Amino acid sequence: MRLTAIVAVALAAALVWVGWAQGWFGALGVEAVALQRAMQDRLAAAVFAIRAGEPWALASLMGAAWLYGVGHAAGPGHGKALLAAAAVGSRASAGRMAGVALLAALAQGAVAVAVIYGALAALSVSAGAAMAAGERAAAPLGFAAAGGVGVWLSVRGVRGLRRGAALAHAPTCGCAHGCGPEAAVAAAADFRGWRETLALIAGVAARPCAGAMLVLAVAWGARIPVAGVLAVAAMALGVAAVTAAAAVIGVGARETALTAVGDRRVALAASGLQAGAGALLAAVGAAGLAASI
């Protein structure tokens, strides 16, 4: 039953992936432009409603912001790529990955608040300058964190692979404990430690979302800063709904692959996935870092 569900999730993910590459979603394009504009218009209308003291205006702003978050997270993006790669390349549970996705989205919103309100209140520079400075300062940090998680994953993966190879050569190993696949599994990352989890969150959160910064700048200008923070929190929850789904799909795909290779080679396969996903992340982090400094 569990296997069926996992295979279904993996197939659905593969279908979406292929469809994207083939341009099957092209028909959504124009609607997506219109949707982007409609979401933006709703945000503005809600800001005007709050200024006019209309009832439920704050709720309507938060609802619009939530939708904006879902809409903006729905395409392929760096947060989802990071979380999905970490999900594939570790043995972390779906629940844990979803939790990390939620924390990362909220942290990303908090970074946007700190950058924009900090710049407007303390430094009294323009929001545009703050947005640009925030991007420039935060992007390298995010890429560095992502690359760090990638290196950490791939080192552990390679270690697992070598241990698996050693076991294959010496099937009657003489060590006292933990020679079987369990040992390699135990070496696999599961994002239970605070350091790697924090690095992963930082990798996602360090690059504040431009939409969130735009809303904050508008809220500041309209003298409704608290509403701006609430709107960004709602936006982060919308983003988290999508990034958590990406992470859970990653977990599903990984479990499917591990089920497919069979019990005996599970440890080796997990180490291989970990090394591969880690290397991918490290490469993305390095490329981004090189481009952003």
Next chain:
Amino acid sequence: MRRLLLTAALLVAAPPALAHPHVFVDASVDFVLDAEGRVERLRIGWFYDPLFSLYLLGEMGIDAFAPADEATRAAIAEDQTNWIEGFEGNSFLLADGEPIRLSGPLNPTGDIVNGRVAASHERRLETPLDPRETEIVVEVYDPVYFIAYTVSGPTRVEGPGAEACRAAVDEFKPTDGLLALQGLLLSLAMEDIPEDPTVGRLFTDRVRLTCG
């Protein structure tokens, strides 16, 4: 415009760029004819979406919730025609398919209408063009597609012989490939700038002038 352009340039140039439009403009294009019925000037109108209007007015230190006074209108007109080096105005005139140089912005206006920034300016043709002999098309687009323009305003022709002319909007007609690209650009969100630096032209509305 300088302010908008700098914001766009900073965000598009930074690696986590905005590949998709974050600014929406309802544009209008008018043709002004000279005494001999040749196209002498274009009048371009820009009507910004409400969210970006709020942002822009905030950046300019203008209270977006108060009615626009004379100083506000002048400040908007000035801002929108303060173009940085290399900015070509996002309006492009083609005569029989060949690009024609246009002057910098003239006679600017600015206003706030229903909370939205409205601005207009004129651009002179170096040499007036006879629309009875030349096919004249105006394209309105942002090459890097940070701003999405839609030509939705009434398109007018003014001056002697204008009654024999018609300016019609050919709306952007999407093909499957273009739609796929547009969907992709929208979804790119923070990752990449479009590889094609004039990708915005693919989605342009065109205004075609026919006379006689």
